Amino acid sequence: MLAVESVSKRFGGLMAVDNASLALEPGGIVGLIGPNGAGKTTLFSMISGFVAPSDGRILFEGTDITGEEPHRRAERGIGRTFQIVQPFAGLTVCENIAVGAYLRHARRADAIAKAREVARRVGLAAELDRPAGGLTVAGRKRLELARALATEPKLLLLDEVLAGLNPSEIRDIIPVIRGIRDEGVTILMIEHVMQAVMNLCERVYVLAQGRMIAEGRPAAVCADPRVIEAYLGHGAAARLAAEGAAHG
Amino acid sequence: MTARDLIPIAVLAVLAALLPLVVTSSPVMNFLVFTLIVALGAQGWNILGGFGGQFSFGHAAFFGTGAYVTAILQMRYGVNAWAGLLLAAAAGAAVAWAIGFLSFRSGLRGSYFALVTLAFAEVFRILANATPVTGGAAGLLIKLEVHPANLQFADRAVFYWLVLAFVTGVLLLTRWIQRSRFGAQLVAVRENEDAAKALGVDSLKVKLRAIALSGAVTALSGCLYAQYFLYIDAHIAYGSWISVELLLAPIIGGVGTVFGPVVGALTLHGLGELAKQFAGRIPGIDLIVFGSVLVLAVAFARGGILGLLERLRDRGRGLVARGAKEVSHAGR
Known part of the structure; x- marks a missing residue:
């Protein structure tokens, strides 16, 4: 339904998004996670038409929408x-x-x-x-x-809808999001609340420093050494594994 | 639109229409006609500035275009005055659309948009002052030929009713805007343009529609001004005085409301006239009043007179509700 093909965005000397690709099938909830400043919101803005990519293209239901205005994309069924x-x-x-x-x-x-x-x-x-x-x-x-x-919308882009909510508010809103999915709306969500990501998403993409570094089921992705290092720094994965072995 | 939306407009129109039966003095009629002409132009400003949030400082560009188009067509080409009225409105819409296209496409908003509109009005004023077709600095006289076909009536009251009909028509138009998809999108653009775009609002199209409508209505008021006073020059038609009048009235009355421009124009000019009556020897006393009212409105009545009334009403209701509660407590 949505295909982001090798999209890049340069802000002056900064590569906010660097050759990122992403593909969504209709239905289901897909997460987009990554440390702060990874370029998640920039990627969202390119999908919804508020920021023009420096490179690459975006397809929605097979049509190239890379140059379209935000309101046209909303008409096509992309909500954000x-x-x-x-x-x-x-x-x-x-x-x-x-x-x-x-x-x-x-x-x-x-x-x-x-x-x-x-x-x-x-x-x-x-x-x-x-x-x-x-x-x-x-x-x-x-x-x-x-x-x-x-x-x-047919595709709904949720940019941190859970951020700033307390645990009980999060608990209240998760069924709402699930309900939206059950009605057939495809959801792509940026989220930092990992409990919610684990709970809701069938698949997640991980963006770090503008690059897509991992993709897969949430549990598998969270165990991926590259993802751990992106969040916790170089060598963190090895240290965690060593500690785990020591405790085990 | 429901009956509740229309009744206040109908009541106001009927009451205002009965006025000439009571008031016959010609200075008062002059005052009323002029105030209604300003109100009409201000209603035009309010569509773009009030509902769309695009504050123009140069609505003289549309007012003047209306005045000149009708005067030139009638005097130089012998076009019927009524047809001239329609053509003037169309010309106002076209000029407004063009100015809007240039400024909105380049993403101008806020004070930048205000300055650009001011600049356009000034350019028009200088051009009108210099070109022969507008009569240059000597201005344009419309020949006095009292006949309904020329929009000139033996009785001032008839012209008053004519202007009132236009004001009422625009009140209805404004109410329709308020209740329509176009209006909702226009207000959304005013409140937050990015959020509106994300919801599928074509903000450029919406703003262009608003400025064209706004220009047409304000051009009508310019046209009626020319037809009533039968003389215009560049300073009257394109002067910044009218730009200021047209934005002051809605801001004082209640920006982005249906009745705001009319209430504001009546208040301002009413107070201005009163001041002139009591201190007629001081030149410019009415302008001092305008300034003071503006300061008061900005300081104490955000949302203008109508906004203030609404707050007072809400507070009154709150008091009544609290009073009722105390009574019921005392009863126990």
Whole structure:
């Protein structure tokens, strides 16, 4: 469904993303993990059209979308959330979600109905008439999710929707994400909360210093020495193995 | 749109339409017509600035275009005044679209957009002052020929009703915008352009539509100005005074609301007239009033007069609710 082919992004002298490739089949949840500054959000921005790649191409359902504007990609069915939440602060929760719903529903009544339905799904039904600026962090994360869902995407890019939430809030939102997958939406998520990654993702990609260094099932990837070293530094994998042997 | 959306507009229009039956003095009628013309232009500004968040400092460019197009067509080419009205609106939309295309495509926003619009209006003013077709510095006179076909009426009240009809029409248009997909997308672009794009909003298209509509409405007001006062020159039509008037009214009245521009224009000009009555010997007293009201509005009434009223109403309701609770507690 989505194919990122050897994509690179240079910011001046910095290679933010370096020859990264990624392929998603329809359905399922795929994780994108990696240490801070690995280029995960930049890769997301290239998939959603906010940043143009310096090199490489991006295909969605077989069509080359590398040069397309973000709104065109949203029409094609690519939805995204922002790591730093971007609510329309002056509008109510319902109006916020309706902006997304208007993409596929021209009439106001239909868009509002869709917004209400989505709000119910993500657990915002009680907040519909509140100004979006007054929501808690957890509420804002749900709102990001709801707005993106209201565009009825085929592919949903979630950029750290769990960051900043406490464990009980995370526990509440995981079933929501799983529910979205069960309805047939393909999900690609950037996440640092490993418990959630292990729990949700069937497959993960690991990005470090702009390069895709590993790919596979979460448990296998976490045991991969290259991944451990990317997070904990050079030689960490060997030290961990030695310690493990000593304790064993 | 529901009945609840339309009733306030209808009530206001009917009340305002009855006014000439009570008021017959011609200075008062002059005042009302001028204020409504400003209100109409300000409604145009409000579509782009209020709903779209793109603050223009150069709406004179559209006001002046409306005024000149109608005057030139009528005086030099003998075009019927009513047809001139429509053509003026179209010209306003076209000029606005072009300015919008140039500035929005290059990603100008905020103060940069404001400065560019100001620059365009100034360029138009200098050009209008220098080219023969606009009458240059001497300006353009529209011949006095009282006949409904020329938009000139024996009774001032008729012109007042005409302007009122336009103002009402734009109130309805604004209400429609507020309730439509276009309006929702426009407000989304104002609040956060990137988030709007991610939700599939074509922000360039939305902003261009808004500026074209805005330009058309403001051009209409310029056109009505020319038809009422029958004389324009570059300083009247393209001067920065009108740009300021058109943005001041919505900011004072309530930016991004349906009634804000009308409320703001009436308040400003009402206070300005009062000040002139009481201190007529001090030149520019009305401008001092404008300035003071603006400072007060910015300092104490974000969201303008309508925003202030809404907050007071909410507070009033809060008090009533609390009072009711205390009563029920006392009852126990």
